[in-house]
Amino acid sequence: MTAHYLVLSGLLFAIGAMGVLIRRNAIVVFMCVELMLNACNLAFVTFARQNGNLEGQIIAFFVMVVAAAEVVVGLAIIVTIFRTRRSASVDDANLLKY
Amino acid sequence: MNPIMQAPTIEYGTLAPMLLVFGAAVLGVLVEAFAPRYLRKVMQVPLTLVSLGGAFALVLVQVIMRGAPTEAVAMGAVAVDGPSLFIWGVILVLSFVCVLLVNDEGHFVASAAAVPGSADEEEAEAAGGAHTEIYPLLLFAVGGMMLFPAAHDLLTMFVGLEVMSLPLYLMCGLARRRRLLSQESSMKYFLLGAFSSAFFLYGTAMLYGYAGTVSLPGINKALAGGALLDPLLLIGFAMLGVGLLFKIGAAPFQAWKPDVYQGAPTPITALMASGTLVAAMGAVLRVFWVGLGNLDWNWRPVMWAVAALTMIVGAVLAITQTDIKRMLAYSSIAHAGFLLIGVMATFDKSQQNAGSLSAILFYLLVYSFTTVGAFAIVTMVRDPGGEAGHLSRWAGLGKRSPLLAGVFAFFLLAFAGIPLTSGFFGKYAVFAAALASGSESGDSLGGWMTGLVVLGVVASAVAAFFYVRVIVLMFFSEPAADGPSIAEPSMGTVAVIAVAALVTVGVGIFPQPMLDVAHQAAANLFIR
Amino acid sequence: MESPVEIVQHTAGGVIGVSWLMIAFPLLGAAILLILGRKTDRWGHLLGVAMSLASFVVAVLAFVELLGLSAEQRRQAVHLYEFIPGMADMGLLIDPLSISFALLITGVGSLIHIYSIGYMSHDPDRRRFFSYLNLFVAAMLLLVLADNYVGLFIGWEGVGLASYLLIGFWQFKPSAAVAAKKAFVVNRVGDFGLLVGMFIMWSATGTFAFAELSEKAGSLSQPMVTAIGLLLLLGACGKSAQLPLQSWLLDAMEGPTPVSALIHAATMVTAGVYLVVRSGAFFFPEGSAQALAVAIVGAATLLAGAIIGCAKDDIKKGLAGSTMSQIGYMMLGAGLGPAGYAFAIGHLITHGFFKADMFLGAGSVMHGMNDEVDMRKYGALRKYMPITFVTFIIGYLAIIGFPLLSGYFTKDGIIETAVEHNQVLGWLAVIGAGITGFYMSRMIFMTFFGEKRWAEDAHPHESPTVMTVPLIVLSIGSIFLGGYLILSNRLMLWLAPAVGRPEELPTFHFASTPGLATLALVAVGAVYAWMKYGRAEVPAVQPRGSFLTTFARRDLYGDALNESLFMRPGQWLTRIAVFFDNRGIDGVVNGLAAGIGGTSGRLRRIQTGFARTYALSILIGAALLTGALLLVGNI
């Protein structure tokens, strides 16, 4: 009965990806990425259950740590940008192109 | 498996180089935490250089004392084999060189947090000290670069990927001049990087679901038996591919490269263009060949298309670039394409693999050194507002400082793959490997390999055009009245350029020694 | 045709052994004059004359030595050196034919050298003139002495070069420059024929040597021989200004008069005749297609030349027309096989004398009349330059074939043989003789008789001795040579070892039907000319003539024809080709480059700078990758 979980994780991942594409606010975009990571976690845990070994669950913990680190870096960058530009919109930052 | 957990064993000796780098990084953090500001730089620089140099020494020791070890260490988490050691060596030298560039004054912002043009930036400027955090960050990145290609299971690889990327995201934002561009590049790099690594992770999950393990050999074993059309497998595989191809900047995942390369501080660009590419290429090889070797008849056609697309996009788009760093970014995309030709030349049943592998390693070596040299020169051509990025500013450089322009022209010729430069032999090695494997019996796409090589040839002809274009600008056109100034180079920069030029010439005339090294490294392939 | 006498490799020393000196002397002269340049201005002309005389002496000695040998020994091959290993050697063939030419070339050549001292005395570039003359003599000698076609061809082009340089000697005159170029190019058309002919010889026999060729020619297939013959004829036409390649000769009169005398009357233009006679093997048997072609070309040209001669007011062009016509006679003769060869060569030699005589005479007239060439501005000159007048008259009588003068014998010989072989051509030749009578008389009357029609500043006077002496010598030759050569077939017997001879020797009748007919027609022509130009007043400006006259004045529309057939289309072709090259081929190349550039310019717009667009591209990429994998997997 693990299929549902996989579907759910798939949905979450898709939602996250869509969010990245649709939302403008950098923070929100970033949260969507986090959502994708968590979708992965769900998948891992599910598969761990399915395969009957613990690796997946352990991986989940690793991912959380990594995600946390990512948050630190990410927020730092976004905040700096916000301070300089007074806007957190991803689209405002497009001096670099072509 | 027995219920009792045994304590994991770690081969410290074998892992020493990596551990040294990470250790130094942690130490660097402590220095940042406790040492007074005026002491930090004095302590950080030697620490960094020594640790990198030491690590390189340790790699040499490994090779000399124990030959090329081929073992999976740390409970099969890390594979220390010929290719890893080779890549480690290259990365360590490159990063050492890049540190020399980083050292040079004036690349990095005094206080990243301060708003550009604000009072506290003034003050930070006045205080003088730049961010010394750059050094530990760089060390962490290097550590990641070492772990990434050496990882023996996908989890370790993911961790390595992140450890490599996160510091780079930050460092991209630390340019002193043109800070808006710098910050923008850092944000773009960060968001897209995170996005792609999410794909990587999801792919890992799918493969875990398929194989029940994330260790590469395990996956390969599962492939040997299991159904090859399982959607889990294919989807996971594709997602994994996205993450990796993003890092080497293969089309259609190349979009970030020009923006980031242009915005980031040039020394960091140099590091990314050389170190990151090398590491990512290593990872690609390991995943596709160790992890998915049994699936090659399945992924090679797809990789064919990717390689072709990458070469074409890189070469064609570069033609109309007007910013030197952007142009080099596209050229590195094109070169990633050439490297993928080499990747194509490795497959499960081939006797050629050792040859192809060594070709790729050789190519990585020569290309990355030339790249660092080129970027080092870019740092020297300055406008009042910072580096003179726009190509038009380079007009007539050959008249004003023939030596600098000459060396740069030489690097460009090496990129173009003109004989008697290292670049030529790199290209030759890869093309030769591809044709050789293509002509082998049992290659699923024999003739197609030739086609790909011809395509590569055409691409490099197109690419030659924009390298030549820069030479034309520098030598055949009259200098602008208010031409850019040539920065008085620091010892570090000079050393960097000298090393790069030396490698480019030396390997260009006597490639044999380097080839031998590459051969030995590739002799007994990756451990599977 | 099997040449009756084998060529023997010359062994004994003697003059023949060093006969290459004939070529070496003038060549050396030319080299010295050209290399030392202005330094030699003072004595250059003397050196030129000396060298020419020297080689004349050698020729005479060789001639004497050859006389000393028995008929079977009279074909001496002198091997010089290996030219193109395995293909051709440099070697000379000293036989009656070649030595006769050598004598003519060096003899008349020397006289003209001497004459030129006076004629060119006022020209600052006299030294250069003499260097070219020497160059010409050397090349011409190589042409006639070489023992194979390659050597002959080198000489062939050498004389072409000399002629080019001398026609364009006053190159600052655009007309001269154009004429020179025209002469060379038209000649090249002939050379094309000669070249292809040589290709065939080589691929068929693997040799270029006259000796081997005349042996192997018999074994070749008839079509091949015909082809070679016709191609050689094309070459001959170019050099000898025969139809259809006649157009350059009249323009060639732009050159100094001695040049016209030496190159464009006495020697070079007769090279075509030499070629045909020398290549007898390929025009065998007489009456074969190619031989007939030669005769027809000759007949056609002798009429064309004569007609042109009638309409020219420019004395030199008039003479040039008559040269064409006379060479037509020689060709006609040469087309008749061994029977005609002797007469052709004979006429060639005598013509060399009397035509040179008249050209030099014309030159002498021009010398006295400030280089005026329009006969309508002459008249009554006999009183003012008597020697010139007398010598010219002798030449005149010779050419119209006044009984017992040189021309009479040689031309009559040709006509009679022609009539024997081919009625039509024969009688055409007779008619031609009549026309000759007319236009030559016209020239005489307009120049030396009638009223003065001079320009104001003209002060005619007799030319200096250095010019008149050659005239006298030449006129003496014009009187006696013909009779000496033809009567009792001296020339025919002399040449026999080289070119063969008909079974039974002809006997010269003084009162043959064609002969008498010729005389009658000539008389008619002369009288008509007297009525028109001697008795009547000669208008100072050219009157609008009848259609026929215009036709003749325009050189029978030869130039117009070339222009509309070759020049115009050629110019168009060139323009088209250039356009195609710049726009077509190069256009494609540049277009390709531009295309790639444009693509790049358009593609880079995809790089919008929006992070989210990049993310989208990543997502799409992921989808593609997955799709592709599934696809490949399912194949």
Added chain:
Amino acid sequence: MSSLWLPILLAVPVLGAVVVALLPKGADQVAKQVTLAVSLVVLALTLVMAFQFPSAKGDRFKFAAVYDWIPSFGVHFGVGVDGIALVLVVLSAVLVPIVVLASWHDADGVRTADGTLITPKRSVKTYFSLLLVLEAMMIGVFAATDIFLFYVFFEAMLIPMYFMIGSYGGAQRSYAAVKFLLYSLFGGLLMLVAVIGLYVVAGKSTFMFPELVGAIQDPATQKWLFAGFFIAFAIKAPLWPVHTWLPDAAAQAPAGAAVLLVGVLDKVGTFGMLRFCLELFPDAAKAFTMPIVVLAVISIIYGAIVAIGQSDMKRLIAYTSISHFGFIVMGVFAMSQVAQSGATLYMVNHGFATGALFLAAGFLIARRGSPHIADYGGAQKVAPLLAGFFLVAGLAGLSLPGLSSFVSEFMVMTGTYASKAHGSGALTVAAVVSALAVILAAVYILWMVQRVLNGPTAEPVKAFKDLNVREIVVLAPLVALIIGFGFFPKPLLDVINPAVNQTLVNVKVDNPAIAEKGAGQ
């Protein structure tokens, strides 16, 4: 036992180049003298070598030297010369000193007779060190017996020439330089694929030419590899329709560089066809002969016609060269001894003839400051010596008998006509058609002569000075060679013929009638 001749011959100019490059700023005069000295030394060495050639040992490649270079690619530093290579090496060695003298002032900023500056002052020592580097590579490319080494020189050669055109040429120089480089580079890269393919398919794990002869048997493979090599050489030669880079490059390059470009660099193409395309892929060569000969004939006629229509002296000469290269290619592929010897001889003679013509034209242009024929007229009156040399060079260009190019052109055409290699009459047709160029050549050369030298002297031309001593020293040797070999080509042919026979043996053409004919009794 490997001889040191060629390695030394290669080393001398390289060292010279280094020395010149390291000279202090402003030592221009010294740079020139050093360059001249070095090139003369090279010439002397080459001549000594050439005279020892007949007695030297070694079956085909004499003065052979083989050292390992890149063992893991099977690449050797292998050099050695057969007759064909030797004459071309000599050609290069002869032309370089002449070019050095000719371009003595090219980098100083050329002024016209009336003192207007055509090309600005540029770095003298760079120019001359490039020249020496180029010389080394020219010698190397002909002497290489290792295909990889040949390729390296083949490509590396482009760079010095690229800079010589690009920074010392005329107004359009950078366009011309880039066009030249990219065109050749593209061809070269295709050839690279073929080179690798040859190595892989032959499976001999060596690049040494002698061992690779006859290594490829499968006709299909031969065709592909042949194509790879041939396209590169056709671009280099250049053959219609990939010729358009030459007029631009030659017209923009300084006269000296143009001489080396047309006189030597382009010969690498025809040399490569003769040496590599034929011997490595005989079957393919035979299979492709007819189409290639057709292209050659097109080049001959087309080049001549377009030349007639040119208004720029240097472009005109370039197009005449395209026509001449057509002859060479035709001779190479006629597969008969006479034709191929003629073609080889043509490579040398064309070097001298076109060299002289380019230099003479260069001297005219240096005086007038314009390459346009229309800007001249009546030069003969004011500069008879220059005019004389120009005329002789031009006549050599229309291959007037008695001048060297005639012998070769005649041999090519005769050999092609007589070639029994293909039985078919097609070759005879080709020969006849190509003979039409004899007429066209007269037109394009003499018309140029007429417009430049003859006629009333144009105003700006009146200021011309005649040749000075340096210029005479430049042209005289060339003209001497042209006339000398015109009457006595035996020395060259005696060296060439055996090598060509060897080629024909390797190509397995049974063409006895011609072969033993031409071989010389």
